[in-house]
Structure formats: structure tokens, C-alpha cells
Amino acid sequence: LTFLGIESSCDDSAAAVVRHGPDGAPKVLASVVQGQVALHADFGGVVPEIAARAHAERLDHCVEQALAEAGVTLADLDGIAVTSGPGLIGGVLSGVMLAKGLAAGSGKPLLGVNHLAGHALTPRLTDGLPFPYLMLLVSGGHCQFLIADGVDRFHRIGGTIDDAPGEAFDKTAKLLGLPQPGGPAVEREAAQGDPARFAFPRPLLDRPGCDLSFSGLKTALLRARDALVAEQGGITVQDRRDLCAGFQAAVADVLAEKTRRALLAYLALNPAAPALAVAGGVAANAAIRAGLETVSAQQGVRFLAPPLRLCTDNAAMIAWAGIERFRAGLGGDADLVARPRWPLDASAAPMIGSGK
Ligand code: ATP
Ligand code: FE
Numbered sequence: 078l079t080f081l082g083i084e085s086s087c088d089d090s091a092a093a094v095v096r097h098g099p100d101g102a103p104k105v106l107a108s109v110v111q112g113q114v115a116l117h118a119d120f121g122g123v124v125p126e127i128a129a130r131a132h133a134e135r136l137d138h139c140v141e142q143a144l145a146e147a148g149v150t151l152a153d154l155d156g157i158a159v160t161s162g163p164g165l166i167g168g169v170l171s172g173v174m175l176a177k178g179l180a181a182g183s184g185k186p187l188l189g190v191n192h193l194a195g196h197a198l199t200p201r202l203t204d205g206l207p208f209p210y211l212m213l214l215v216s217g218g219h220c221q222f223l224i225a226d227g228v229d230r231f232h233r234i235g236g237t238i239d240d241a242p243g244e245a246f247d248k249t250a251k252l253l254g255l256p257q258p259g260g261p262a263v264e265r266e267a268a269q270g271d272p273a274r275f276a277f278p279r280p281l282l283d284r285p286g287c288d289l290s291f292s293g294l295k296t297a298l299l300r301a302r303d304a305l306v307a308e309q310g311g312i313t314v315q316d317r318r319d320l321c322a323g324f325q326a327a328v329a330d331v332l333a334e335k336t337r338r339a340l341l342a343y344l345a346l347n348p349a350a351p352a353l354a355v356a357g358g359v360a361a362n363a364a365i366r367a368g369l370e371t372v373s374a375q376q377g378v379r380f381l382a383p384p385l386r387l388c389t390d391n392a393a394m395i396a397w398a399g400i401e402r403f404r405a406g407l408g409g410d411a412d413l414v415a416r417p418r419w420p421l422d423a424s425a426a427p428m429i430g431s432g433k
Contacts, residue, residue, distance in 0.1 A: 078097050078400050078403065079094065079096045080094070080157065080396040080397075080400050081157045081158070081179070081396060082392040082393060082394070082397070082399060083136065083157070083158070083175060084172065084195070084390060084394075085136055086163065086165065086168055088168075090110075090113070091391050091392035092107075092109050092136065092139035092392050093105060093108040093109065094147035094149060095397050095400060105202075105393045106148070109392070110391050113128060121251065123165070125166075126167065129165065132172065139392075140179070151183040154185050155185070156186040156399055156403050157176050157180050158187075158189075158398060159395065160172055160192045161191070161413055161415055161419075162189075162191065162192065162414075162418070163191070163193070163418050163419040163420075164192055166415060170415045173413065187413065188403060191398075193231075193419075194398050195395045195397070196212075196214050196219075196356040197214065197421065198401055199354075199383050200352075200356075200383060202394065203387060204381055206352055206354060208225055209225060209343075209348050210224075210348070211353045212356065213353065213369070214356050215355065215358075215360055216356070216358050217241060217359075219241050220237035220289055220291070222234045222287050222339040223422070224343055227405075228401045229405065231422050234343070235286055235338075235339060236287075236289065237290060237291060238281075238289070240290075240291040242289075242328055243258075244291070245292075245295050245328065246259045246263050249321070250262045252299060253266075253302065253320060261361070266317055267318065270320070270322030271323075274319040277297050278294065280331060282334055287338050287342065288335075289332070291331075298320060298324050302320065325362070325365075329368045330368070332369065333365075333369060334372075336353070350379070351378040351379065353381070355388070357388060358385075360388050361389075
């Protein structure tokens with residue numbers, strides 16, 4: 078099967094072609110991603126109208142480029158998959174309209190894909206991971222633990238009650254005068270800092286379950302910075318490094334401990350070959366990744382982190398989710414409504430109790 082995927086739910090315009098033959102591993106034939114960081118840089122966040130217009134202008138070209146790189150034409154495809162939510166609705170609509178046009182013109186089947194399902198199914202594209210596995214999605218917009226139990230079966234067992242960790246990294250960078258995206262900048266600074274100099278809280282560790290909170294860390298950072306400014310009139314290079322190191326250590330600690338609990342809840346299902354997979358840009362952070370690897374190893378769980386280009390927003394994961402849904406006989410018109418909100422866990426109720 079050969080599928081075209083289209084993604085435009087946030088600030089990346091992306092198109093990709095993925096092929097999966099009857100034998101062998103699936104192959105990403107082309108994956109084009111056009112980011113919009115520069116377009117939104119002056120506004121301190123993604124501006125929905127600017128994002129929607131940029132998607133409308135660029136998606137055509139992304140698709141053409143992906144098809145050309147893959148060496149296929151629309152006629153060679155078995156289907157077209159497009160992100161139909163959740164995300165910024167203007168962007169989602171740009172993608173859905175383009176996909177509908179292409180499908181109508183070529184007569185190929187059209188499938189709507191949940192963006193989060195795209196992330197959650199990625200370890201099956203990269204590693205052929207069997208169900209069930211535990212998925213930690215940590216990005217600029219999301220933070221949740223999902224038990225992936227089937228192409229269309231995800232159980233959310235916990236997640237952030239406020240900010241996403243990537244958002245917290247980005248705000249931290251902003252407060253300290255570092256460039257966006259904040260994650261890589263904060264990690265660089267943290268490498269030369271002392272994580273013990275400033276006391277950052279470890280939110281929600283005192284409460285049972287797998288829920289997380291990151292907004293308090295941002296406030297702690299703001300307070301520490303303001304105290305330094307009041308005391309010495311500004312912050313030094315070393316102050317900044319120490320603040321970054323303290324903040325990053327707090328995020329890494331909380332994610333590791335909550336992941337440990339999520340693994341216990343998941344292991345209660347007795348999977349034969351337990352695995353933890355991560356997705357999202359924050360998974361690029363070496364300290365965070367090390368913490369996750371450690372708790373996985375302690376519980377005898379395989380740890381998987383797909384290559385970063387497939388961890389962050391991309392269309393290969395959408396094409397792949399399309400292939401998976403097509404094979405499973407899933408997907409119809411109902412998935413093609415553009416949805417700003419679309420929780421993966423339809424029941425929204427935890428299937429099993431969150432472990433402590
Ligand atoms: P979503 O996919 O949930 O809609 P998004 O598009 O913002 O959100 P990604 O592209 O997966 O998410 O990841 C971007 C986020 O990852 C940014 O917030 C960025 O700061 C963060 N990030 C990237 N690299 C690192 C790093 N090394 N350490 C920490 N955070 C990082
Ligand atoms: Fe995403």
C-alpha cells in the first residue's frame with residue numbers, strides 16, 4: 078500500500094509518502110516538512126490566522142515535492158490520509174480541503190486521521206512495535222500517557238492538568254531572553270549549569286496517579302529570576318545556566334516518576350513484551366530521555382524513541398496512520414469533519430486505575 082499523508086494542524090506544513098508492501102518493513106519514501114517558526118517569531122506564539130494562511134499557500138507545494146521525491150504520481154497511490162484534528166481549525170481545514178480536492182480528482186480513498194493517533198502509531202512505522210504499548214506524548218502542545226491497544230484503541234491514563242512541558246521550556250527561554258524554540262536553547266544552557274542551586278518544586282509528585290503539572294515550574298522560575306534582578310540588578314550568564322539546569326532537572330524528575338507509575342499501571346495488563354515509546358519534540362532532551370530510559374530499564378521494559386524527525390510534527394505519521402486504518406477497515410466520512418478538539422480516548426475514562 079502507498080499512501081500520501083498531509084499534516085497542517087499546528088505550525089508545520091507537511092506532506093509525505095509512505096509505502097508498506099506485503100513483506101518487509103514500511104518505508105518513508107518522502108517526508109517534507111515546512112516549519113513556520115520565523116513567521117510567528119515576533120508574536121511569542123503561533124498566530125492561528127498566519128498559520129492558516131501559510132498552510133493554504135504552502136501545502137500544495139509540499140505535496141508536489143513529496144510525490145516527486147517519492148517518484149510516484151497520484152495515480153500510484155492507494156489512498157490519501159489527512160490530519161482532521163485536533164489542532165488550529167484554520168490549518169486543519171486547509172489540509173482537509175486540499176485532501177478532498179486531491180481525492181475527488183484522483184478517485185482515491187480519503188481518510189481522516191487524528192493527529193495524536195499519528196504520533197501514537199509512529200513506533201509501529203519505525204520499529205513494527207506490536208500492541209499493547211505505553212506511549213508518552215511530550216510536545217509543545219501535549220503531555221499524556223496512552224496505552225495503545227489497537228489502531229483505534231487508546232486509553233489515556235494520565236496527562237498534564239495545565240501546560241505541556243514544551244510550552245514550559247519555551248516560556249522559560251522567553252523569560253531568560255533565549256531564542257525560540259526554547260527547548261534546545263534551555264538544554265544547551267543547562268549543560269553548563271548547577272541544577273541544585275535553585276530549588277524548583279516537583280509538582281503533583283505528592284499525589285497518586287499519572288497526572289502532571291508544569292505551570293508552577295514557570296512561576297518558580299519567574300520568582301527566582303525576579304529575586305536575582307532585585308538583588309543584583311540583573312542576571313549573570315551563570316545565573317541563567319543554573320536556572321535552566323534547575324528547571325530542566327525538575328521537568329526530568331517529574332516525567333521520570335510519573336512514567337514509572339504509568340508503567341506500573343500498564344504492566345498490570347500483563348503484556349508479554351512490555352514497551353514504552355515516546356513522541357514529541359521534548360523527547361529530544363537528553364536529560365529527560367535518560368530519566369525515561371532508567372525507569373524503563375528498572376522495570377524490564379523496552380524503551381523506544383523514534384528518530385526526532387518522526388517524533389515531531391510530520392506527515393509520514395499521518396500517511397502511516399492512514400495505512401493502518403485502511404487495513405483495519407476503519408475510516409469513513411465521520412473522520413473527515415475538521416475538529417479543533419478530538420481526544421484520542423473516546424471513552425475519556427481510564428480503563429484501569431492509575432498506579433502509584
Ligand atoms: P504538538 O505536536 O503537540 O501540537 P508542537 O508542534 O509544538 O506541539 P513538537 O514539534 O513535537 O510539538 O515539539 C516542539 C516542542 O518541543 C517545543 O516546545 C520545543 O521547545 C520542545 N523541544 C524541542 N527540543 C527540545 C529539547 N532538546 N528539550 C526540551 N524541549 C525541546
Ligand atoms: Fe504534534
